[in-house]
Amino acid sequence: RDDVRWDRTRVVMLLMSFVSIGIGWSRIQVRTQRKNSLYRHRLQFESVLRGKRSWSSSETSMNDQKSQSNHGPVVVWFRKGLRIHDNLALASAVKYATQSKSTILPVFTLDPYFLDPEKVGAVRLSFLLESLCDLDLNLKKFGSALLLLKGSPDSVLIDFLQSKNASALYFERDSEPYAKKRDAEIVQLCEKSNVKVFTEHGHTLFDLEYLLKQCTNKKAPSSMPEFLRLMDSVGNPETPLSLERVLGVSNTNEKLDPCLQIPAEYLDSDSFKIPKSLEDDEDLVKSGYRNIDASGAKFKGGESEALLMLESFCKRDSGKAVEQFSKPHTSPCAFDPQSTTGLSAYLKFGCISARRFFHRIVSKAKTQPPVSLVGQLYWREHFYLLGYAHGASFSTMKGNALCRQIDWRTTEEEPDFARAWEEGRTGFPWIDACMRQLRQEGWLHHLARHSVACFLTRGDLWISWEFGQKVFDRYLIDADWSINAANWMWLSCSAFFHQYFRVYSPIAFPKKYDKSGHFVRKYVPELKDIPDKYIYEPWNAPADVQKKAKCVVGIDYPRPIVDHSVASKQNMDRMSIAFAANKESNASTSKTTPPTKRMKKA
DNA sequence: AATTACGTTGGGAAA
DNA sequence: TTTTCCCAACGTAAT
Numbered sequence A: 001r002d003d004v005r006w007d008r009t010r011v012v013m014l015l016m017s018f019v020s021i022g023i024g025w026s027r028i029q030v031r032t033q034r035k036n037s038l039y040r041h042r043l044q045f046e047s048v049l050r051g052k053r054s055w056s057s058s059e060t061s062m063n064d065q066k067s068q069s070n071h072g073p074v075v076v077w078f079r080k081g082l083r084i085h086d087n088l089a090l091a092s093a094v095k096y097a098t099q100s101k102s103t104i105l106p107v108f109t110l111d112p113y114f115l116d117p118e119k120v121g122a123v124r125l126s127f128l129l130e131s132l133c134d135l136d137l138n139l140k141k142f143g144s145a146l147l148l149l150k151g152s153p154d155s156v157l158i159d160f161l162q163s164k165n166a167s168a169l170y171f172e173r174d175s176e177p178y179a180k181k182r183d184a185e186i187v188q189l190c191e192k193s194n195v196k197v198f199t200e201h202g203h204t205l206f207d208l209e210y211l212l213k214q215c216t217n218k219k220a221p222s223s224m225p226e227f228l229r230l231m232d233s234v235g236n237p238e239t240p241l242s243l244e245r246v247l248g249v250s251n252t253n254e255k256l257d258p259c260l261q262i263p264a265e266y267l268d269s270d271s272f273k274i275p276k277s278l279e280d281d282e283d284l285v286k287s288g289y290r291n292i293d294a295s296g297a298k299f300k301g302g303e304s305e306a307l308l309m310l311e312s313f314c315k316r317d318s319g320k321a322v323e324q325f326s327k328p329h330t331s332p333c334a335f336d337p338q339s340t341t342g343l344s345a346y347l348k349f350g351c352i353s354a355r356r357f358f359h360r361i362v363s364k365a366k367t368q369p370p371v372s373l374v375g376q377l378y379w380r381e382h383f384y385l386l387g388y389a390h391g392a393s394f395s396t397m398k399g400n401a402l403c404r405q406i407d408w409r410t411t412e413e414e415p416d417f418a419r420a421w422e423e424g425r426t427g428f429p430w431i432d433a434c435m436r437q438l439r440q441e442g443w444l445h446h447l448a449r450h451s452v453a454c455f456l457t458r459g460d461l462w463i464s465w466e467f468g469q470k471v472f473d474r475y476l477i478d479a480d481w482s483i484n485a486a487n488w489m490w491l492s493c494s495a496f497f498h499q500y501f502r503v504y505s506p507i508a509f510p511k512k513y514d515k516s517g518h519f520v521r522k523y524v525p526e527l528k529d530i531p532d533k534y535i536y537e538p539w540n541a542p543a544d545v546q547k548k549a550k551c552v553v554g555i556d557y558p559r560p561i562v563d564h565s566v567a568s569k570q571n572m573d574r575m576s577i578a579f580a581a582n583k584e585s586n587a588s589t590s591k592t593t594p595p596t597k598r599m600k601k602a
Numbered sequence B: 001a002a003t004t005a006c007g008t009t010g011g012g013a014a015a
Numbered sequence C: 001t002t003t004t005c006c007c008a009a010c011g012t013a014a015t
Helices: A002-051 A086-098 A122-142 A153-162 A177-192 A209-216 A224-234 A244-248 A264-268 A284-286 A303-323 A344-348 A352-363 A373-395 A415-423 A429-441 A446-459 A465-475 A480-493 A516-524 A544-549 A562-590 A597-601
Strands: A074-078 A104-109 A145-149 A168-172 A194-198
Touching: A074 A086, A074 A153, A074 A516, A086 A104, A086 A168, A086 A194, A104 A122, A104 A153, A104 A303, A122 A303, A145 A153, A153 A177, A168 A177, A177 A194, A209 A224, A209 A373, A224 A373, A244 A352, A264 A415, A303 A344, A303 A352, A352 A373, A415 A446, A429 A446, A429 A465, A429 A516, A446 A465, A446 A562, A465 A480
Parallel strands: A074 A104, A074 A168, A104 A145, A168 A194
Antiparallel strands: none
16 A cells, blocks of 8 residues: 555656646746846846946936035935845945045934834833944944944934935935935935935845835735735845945955045044943933833844854754744743744844845755745835835724724723733733833744734733733834734734634643743743643632642732633624624715716616 | 535643 | 634635
8 A cells, every 4th residue: 555655656746847847947937037136127227337327216316426526425224124235225325425525424313203112112212232343343444434423314314414415315214204304304304405315125036116016006916925925926035235245345454445434533432432331322311211111121232242142043943943943843932042043133134135034044944935034035025015014003903904993992091001011010921021021022923923913902901902012012122113013903803713613711821832841931930830730810710739849829919810711702792793893884884985887887 | 516525733621 | 832723703805
């Protein structure tokens, strides 16, 4: 029997290999064509640098450069993209500055809009400062440096451009609503000040505007299978640039490019210094970052660290970690080290290029998107594209075309539930451990995020996902506007995912990964001596067991704030009502605006 | 038009 | 221990 099956398998495989040769060949043809088109793009890209018209959707087009007499410095404005490798804005600026024999001035503006512990937690701000320091060091290897400007970009950046008589401004486009508005204002002000502005894509695998144009009906895919078809149609992203290659040097010692030599006056001045830590900086302390603990941070910000982490993950388990990577099989309970790459925050700030990450691992993987490592980059791309296409409404329930309208309870209605969840005092060890890890380290495994998000919304507490989104946005070092909003809609069954009867149990779910509760014992130390049997449900431990573990529920550790089996069932009923109501309202809105189909029929 | 297959990662009993 | 099916049953897209 086995032999027969084996033979049949071999025959099938043999046939398939012929077929796949055919497929492979047509793929090669497609790839070649695509390469050509990429190459064409590259040529046009070069021509941008020579002063011709831009092929990309730069906000302002460039006039004939040769007629320009302004040889003032070229300012590169860093916001995300805190790296020198594969930085298209920096690379373009280098070419422009070389042509116009001018100097590059890299700047970062520390925008007071973000300097609020309610918006940006101490751990993420520390990560940013570390990333800025590292970028400064990396620029210094080339004779340059990062200049920090404190204040709102529309005043400090514009003042800087004017006072230095800058000829051009370069930056990487940002798809988030706040950034888009901010950048549009800067472009306008630059036009008035006669500073030319050039923008490049770079934060995502593809230029989002380009991706949107490739979509059928210019509508961003709303499911992963649909998004994968889009990825299939556009092929691989461009290979990453290195600054050395842009400069035409093999190493930094060879020769320092003149356009990157920063005048000594900038290095000597104290006014552009990057604070080493939150407490060291008077302005940050004034903004409220006083007595705020960032010591739990586990990830050190910066490009250098990101590249080391990528390499070390590639070596993990002799390459098997990358080869066999399958997200659902990674553990949310692993913390030393975590089971995933831990690169999310570095991608968020652009300390590492998504394209560099992609090309480093794409040929190694034996698993497929969406569970593979490339799949993880695709999820990021997918949600970035959706956020870009839908704009500001993407992160709110009301006015959001994608989002199911649900009568969640507000934090005002359930202040105790909301606070217990945020502070890790729900009485569910798994939920509390996750929330405490979030607050200490600013990072959680994806599945841990699922658990706590489900618990807050449709699972147990029936509190609005917008509250959860805000809390995540405050504490996560990798807080990413699009990704955060999309995942909160997903987990709360507001969009993308609809199977509301699939609820994560705060007791059963972690048992699959961590039977003895190492994770809980680390982050909720008051439970550390509770026997394995009760680690996820200490209220069920007999009184003498609780006493012996020096953890009496109700005294040393809170009682569970809800009965999970009761609450989750009640919420399923609420969900079914909410789904029906949405169906109803969707039907009535489509009635008021009759579709063209009906016209045809008539 | 009606039906079916599927969706990155649920839980739990039974086999 | 691992796999399979059922729970009560979603929306979307393909057929």
